[in-house]
Amino acid sequence: MALLLLAAVLLGARSSAQTLPDLGDVSQAVFSPAIERRLGEAIMESVRADRSYLDDPVSTDYLNALGNRLVAASPDSRQSFEFFLLDDAQVNAFALPGGFIGVHTGLMFTAQTESELASVLAHEVAHVTQRHIARMIAREEKSQLATLAALAIGLLAARSNSQLAQAVITGSQAAAIQTQLDFSRDNEREADRVGVQILEQSGFDVRAMPVFMERLQRASRVYESNAPAYLRTHPVTTERIADLQNRAEVIAYKQIPDNREFQIVRARLRASVGDPRQAVEFFEQGLKERRFISETASHYGLALALLRAKDFARASRELSVVEQAVPGLAAVAVVRGQLLAASGDVAGALAHYVAALKVHPRYRALVYDYAELLVANRQPEAALRILEAQLLHAPDDSRLHALQAQSYAAQGKRLLQHKAQAEAYARRGQLGAAIEQLQIASRAGDGDFYQLSSVEARLRELRAQLKAAEKDKRLP
Ligand SMILES: [Zn+2]
Numbered sequence: 001m002a003l004l005l006l007a008a009v010l011l012g013a014r015s016s017a018q019t020l021p022d023l024g025d026v027s028q029a030v031f032s033p034a035i036e037r038r039l040g041e042a043i044m045e046s047v048r049a050d051r052s053y054l055d056d057p058v059s060t061d062y063l064n065a066l067g068n069r070l071v072a073a074s075p076d077s078r079q080s081f082e083f084f085l086l087d088d089a090q091v092n093a094f095a096l097p098g099g100f101i102g103v104h105t106g107l108m109f110t111a112q113t114e115s116e117l118a119s120v121l122a123h124e125v126a127h128v129t130q131r132h133i134a135r136m137i138a139r140e141e142k143s144q145l146a147t148l149a150a151l152a153i154g155l156l157a158a159r160s161n162s163q164l165a166q167a168v169i170t171g172s173q174a175a176a177i178q179t180q181l182d183f184s185r186d187n188e189r190e191a192d193r194v195g196v197q198i199l200e201q202s203g204f205d206v207r208a209m210p211v212f213m214e215r216l217q218r219a220s221r222v223y224e225s226n227a228p229a230y231l232r233t234h235p236v237t238t239e240r241i242a243d244l245q246n247r248a249e250v251i252a253y254k255q256i257p258d259n260r261e262f263q264i265v266r267a268r269l270r271a272s273v274g275d276p277r278q279a280v281e282f283f284e285q286g287l288k289e290r291r292f293i294s295e296t297a298s299h300y301g302l303a304l305a306l307l308r309a310k311d312f313a314r315a316s317r318e319l320s321v322v323e324q325a326v327p328g329l330a331a332v333a334v335v336r337g338q339l340l341a342a343s344g345d346v347a348g349a350l351a352h353y354v355a356a357l358k359v360h361p362r363y364r365a366l367v368y369d370y371a372e373l374l375v376a377n378r379q380p381e382a383a384l385r386i387l388e389a390q391l392l393h394a395p396d397d398s399r400l401h402a403l404q405a406q407s408y409a410a411q412g413k414r415l416l417q418h419k420a421q422a423e424a425y426a427r428r429g430q431l432g433a434a435i436e437q438l439q440i441a442s443r444a445g446d447g448d449f450y451q452l453s454s455v456e457a458r459l460r461e462l463r464a465q466l467k468a469a470e471k472d473k474r475l476p
Contacts (some may be wrong), residue, residue, distance in 0.1 A: 040098020
């Protein structure tokens with residue numbers, strides 16, 4: 001649905017809900033990084049609304065920490081990156097215009113070590129820093145808006161294998177677009193070369209890249225009907241593996257300790273999706289037969305699956321095993337807090353959040369859960385204090401604004417509630433909805449003079465922004 005909507009908007013249907021990037025005179029100029037970013041942001045708006053988009057702060061923050069470690073080690077690290085997860089069993093990772101890099105859960109499960117995951121990400125980061133996407137799009141002679149839009153959607157389809165995106169560009173057109181969208185073989189070779197450099201510079205095992213390629217190759221032989229999407233856009237040839245092995249061989253071998261957080265996040269993703277009972281069985285079975293990479297991570301997965309299945313007593317015992325093995329891990333503290341709250345120990349949960357936030361003061365998942373629990377237990381003032389402190393560091397976090405709106409609602413402060421909700425929408429790029437909330441706020445009748453004038457000032461600001469965005473929509 002979301003991608004269909006994007007297609008409709010980009011291809012010229014009139015809609016005020018979406019903001020089309022101003023693509024300017026692409027035909028004359030090089031596809032600039034700013035334009036590329038806006039194109040990426042427009043695509044991301046649809047990606048975030050897609051059902052497969054995985055909004056788990058624990059996993060997403062882990063992925064971004066890993067990704068940005070690679071970016072920092074890349075030859076050109078000026079561009080900002082955003083890594084995101086899609087719940088999709090196909091093994092894949094892909095770069096969108098503007099530094100947005102998508103990772104399928106299937107890749108997280110197939111990678112056995114953090115270095116293997118990092119090797120795929122490093123390759124995608126290299127596609128971005130080497131500006132392969134921009135060059136690919138700029139190569140198109142007919143740089144009409146519609147062509148670019150179709151390219152963008154086709155890019156998404158080719159990279160993510162999203163069924164929706166596939167549906168948008170069915171038929172012969174799809175085939176034409178997809179062949180145009182594959183990176184050139186030179187680009188692929190360059191991404192491999194730069195990717196190996198990035199891996200080495202950031203301290204990962206460079207041998208992980210050929211090892212992972214071979215793993216994929218074996219997997220595709222077994223599941224021929226469901227060949228990983230990554231292999232479709234990145235054919236693994238004996239030549240490519242040999243080339244990667246050669247590159248790796250000249251680099252001195254280092255024993256890289258596997259990040260325990262990687263295994264925890266893998267288990268977390270497994271435990272979070274699908275039927276909770278099946279997830280419980282998966283981890284129980286693995287622990288019984290000692291089939292696991294990390295025993296601690298398996299206990300973590302089992303604890304989370306049991307929490308979802310509402311078996312709180314057993315979940316607590318499993319989590320204790322993890323807490324003893326890896327004390328002080330934020331991803332573990334999140335589950336303990338949810339477990340305490342779910343089993344009715346509100347006082348225990350609140351005390352737990354206070355202690356955990358002392359150790360991990362900026363950890364989003366803990367902040368969200370703590371604020372939610374405070375609101376649910378009629379302590380909106382305390383929630384607001386926490387949220388305001390966090391907003392100083394993350395003013396663009398829409399979820400913090402939404403929680404602020406909930407807190408004000410619990411206090412019965414209508415003007416402030418709708419003003420905060422407006423900020424939540426504005427941060428997600430939904431200007432129309434934000435303006436609507438500000439209009440409600442201005443009529444709420446429970447604010448003082450200063451609050452009211454700040455609502456009106458913000459209303460003027462957002463209206464001007466929306467107008468500028470509408471102007472950008474140079475429809476073909
Ligand atoms: Zn590639």
